[in-house]
Amino acid sequence: MVSDAVRASDSGQTVRVCLGPRSYEVRVVTNDPGGFGPFARASLDRTWSGRPCRRALLVTDEHVASLAQPYMWALERVGIAASLAVVMPGEASKSLEHASDLYDRLVAMRADRHTAMVALGGGVVGDLAGFVAATYARGLPLLMIPTSLLAQVDSSVGGKVGVNHPRAKNMIGAFHQPLGVWIDTATLSSLPPRELRAGSAEVIKYGMSLDAPLFHFLEFQVQAVLALEPDAVRHVVAKSCELKAAIVGGDEREETGLRSVLNFGHTVGHAIEAVAGYGGTYLHGEAVAIGMVAVCRLAERVGTLDRAATERLLCLVRRAGLPVACPGLDADALLDAMTRDKKNQAGRIRFVLPHGIGKVEMSDACSIEQIREVLAAITND
Ligand code: GLY
Numbered sequence: 001m002v003s004d005a006v007r008a009s010d011s012g013q014t015v016r017v018c019l020g021p022r023s024y025e026v027r028v029v030t031n032d033p034g035g036f037g038p039f040a041r042a043s044l045d046r047t048w049s050g051r052p053c054r055r056a057l058l059v060t061d062e063h064v065a066s067l068a069q070p071y072m073w074a075l076e077r078v079g080i081a082a083s084l085a086v087v088m089p090g091e092a093s094k095s096l097e098h099a100s101d102l103y104d105r106l107v108a109m110r111a112d113r114h115t116a117m118v119a120l121g122g123g124v125v126g127d128l129a130g131f132v133a134a135t136y137a138r139g140l141p142l143l144m145i146p147t148s149l150l151a152q153v154d155s156s157v158g159g160k161v162g163v164n165h166p167r168a169k170n171m172i173g174a175f176h177q178p179l180g181v182w183i184d185t186a187t188l189s190s191l192p193p194r195e196l197r198a199g200s201a202e203v204i205k206y207g208m209s210l211d212a213p214l215f216h217f218l219e220f221q222v223q224a225v226l227a228l229e230p231d232a233v234r235h236v237v238a239k240s241c242e243l244k245a246a247i248v249g250g251d252e253r254e255e256t257g258l259r260s261v262l263n264f265g266h267t268v269g270h271a272i273e274a275v276a277g278y279g280g281t282y283l284h285g286e287a288v289a290i291g292m293v294a295v296c297r298l299a300e301r302v303g304t305l306d307r308a309a310t311e312r313l314l315c316l317v318r319r320a321g322l323p324v325a326c327p328g329l330d331a332d333a334l335l336d337a338m339t340r341d342k343k344n345q346a347g348r349i350r351f352v353l354p355h356g357i358g359k360v361e362m363s364d365a366c367s368i369e370q371i372r373e374v375l376a377a378i379t380n381d
Contacts, residue, residue, distance in 0.1 A: 002147055013238040017157060017245040019252055022177045026157060028231040028238045031186040033067075040116070040143055043180030048178055049113045050141040056082040056116040063090040063149050064121050069119060071145060082118065083109055087128065091278065093359030094124050094163045096172065096335025102132045106140075110298075116141045117155035123147035127170075134176030142178040147187040150285060153206070153240035154262075154280050156181045159249045163370070175253050180265035182242070185233040194225050196226060197321045198285030201265075201292070204320065206240045208292060208313055209264035210247075210357030214239050219312070222347040245295060260343055261360050264352040265292035266377075271337035272326050282326065289322035294374050295351055301370045302363070304355045312357065325381030334369075 007014045012029035029038055033134035044050025057074055060068050065086045072082045080293065085105050087093045106115070117140050119129035126144055133142040146156035162173020188196060207215030214236065218225070224232035244262065269284070269291030276282050282290070296313050299305035316323055343350045348364040349371060355361055 001137060002146065006242070009076055013234055015238055015241045015245055017177075017247045019177060022159075022252075024178060024180050026181040026183060026238075026241045028152075028183045028185065028234050028241070030184065030234060032184060033070035034074050034077075036071055036145065036182045036184075037076075037078040039180060039182055040075060040080065040330055041078040043143060044069055044116060046047045047140070047141060047179060048175075050116065052082060052114045053116050055083055055109065055111065055112070055116050056080050056143075057109065057111065057116040058082045059085045059086050059087065059102065059125055059132075059147075060095065060120040061122075061125050063089045063189070066123075067147065067187060067190065068120055071118070074167055075118070077126075080116065087125065089124070091124060091164070091338045094128050098128060098136075099132050099163055101134055102129070106132070106136050111136065111140070113137050113140060116143060118143045118145065120145040120147065122146065125171075126151055126155050127161050128163060130178070131173060134174035136160055139176065142176060143184055144178045144181040145187075146181065146183060149188055149196055149237075150202055152183045152185070152188075152201050152237050153199065154244065156183070157241055157244050159252065161252075177252075181236055181241075185228070185230060185237060188228055188233065193226075193285065195285075196228075196282040198289075200225060200320045201285035201289040201317070201322055203236050203240050204313075204322075205262075205264050205288060205292060205315055208242045208296075208354060208357060209261060209352065210243050210358060211239065212356075214243075215316070215357050218320075219316055222316060226320065237358075242346075258361065258364055261352055262299055262352070263343065264360055265289070265295055265348070267291065267341050267343065267351050268294040268334070268337055268375075270341065271334045272329065274337045275329055275333045276326070282323070286323050287326075289317045289320075290324060290326050290378060293324045294378050295318060295378050297365050297374045297377060298370060299349060299355070301373070302365050304353050304361075304363075309354065309357050324352045325378045327379060327381055329379045331372065331375040331379045334379070335371060338371070 117133035161176035
């Protein structure tokens with residue numbers, strides 16, 4: 001169950017993200033905030049900027065601020081005095097204005113390039129604190145402590161950080177790899193059940209697109225994962241990070257196209273979020289779940305996937321408590337949103353199409369009629 005790229009020990013599993021001088025470790029544990037101190041010290045000691053680190057700004061949000069104290073004590077025990085910055089939860093905090101508030105905090109504490117940024121929270125906190133770390137003093141050492149399932153299996157690994165422009169999501173950003181990612185699966189118990197289920201969509205995505213054994217594991221164990229059974233959760237989180245690390249290791253700055261396989265289910269998923277609005281009608285993972293179902297139906301029409309594989313995906317998505325359709329959404333509006341996807345080339349919509357469980361390829365082979373049929377099916381269900 002544990003591959004070479006994942007090292008297991010009594011106290012957790014370690015995944016290595018191999019990026020030459022920017023390589024780092026992702027440590028997956030359960031209920032061990034104290035372990036963060038030595039991990040942070042070792043991660044920082046591997047770099048010029050981190051070695052003399054004696055101070056840190058720990059950024060979190062109001063939802064998880066109650067988790068911060070043990071991490072601050074853990075840093076103190078390895079000689080790092082941490083200050084705390086608490087932002088409002090939610091996408092609105094991913095703005096230049098909130099970044100500027102954090103720059104003010106850093107200036108006030110006379111931070112320099114040896115001051116670490118520590119991001120404790122979900123994707124919004126990671127993206128915002130990561131962006132500030134990338135830009136303040138031309139780059140501060142960054143440590144991630146993701147607390148949502150989505151952040152643990154996706155946004156904390158990979159180095160893309162950023163904030164939103166009022167008219168364009170994630171448009172202002174940078175590539176800035178963390179020095180280490182500390183994942184404590186016990187933090188997931190702070191999540192509302194709907195968000196936990198939504199995060200599981202990204203885990204299903206890794207299985208369906210890249211790893212048949214992970215998919216098979218989820219078919220048997222998805223309830224154990226959602227019940228936060230420690231071994232099951234650590235396994236899927238570490239495996240997902242390992243899969244993401246391999247992709248990021250081959251395409252760090254999104255230049256070769258390899259990273260686009262991570263968008264399996266996202267072309268339709270992003271369109272659903274854009275058309276339904278970002279007000280929470282569909283959480284990101286819920287939209288991705290529907291998008292994965294849609295793209296499997298498309299692949300059946302193109303002839304790269306058999307019906308049985310789609311049925312297995314449908315069954316797993318339902319067992320995870322995720323939606324498989326978006327009744328009532330306007331299919332034409334979804335198509336319109338998809339034509340604006342940045343992966344498109346020469347006017348054709350490009351999809352990450354499944355070729356069986358655990359295998360995908362980028363394709364523009366789908367006709368507009370096939371896409372319309374599938375969109376009609378998911379919006380009429
Ligand atoms: N930070 C997410 C990524 O780089 O994919």
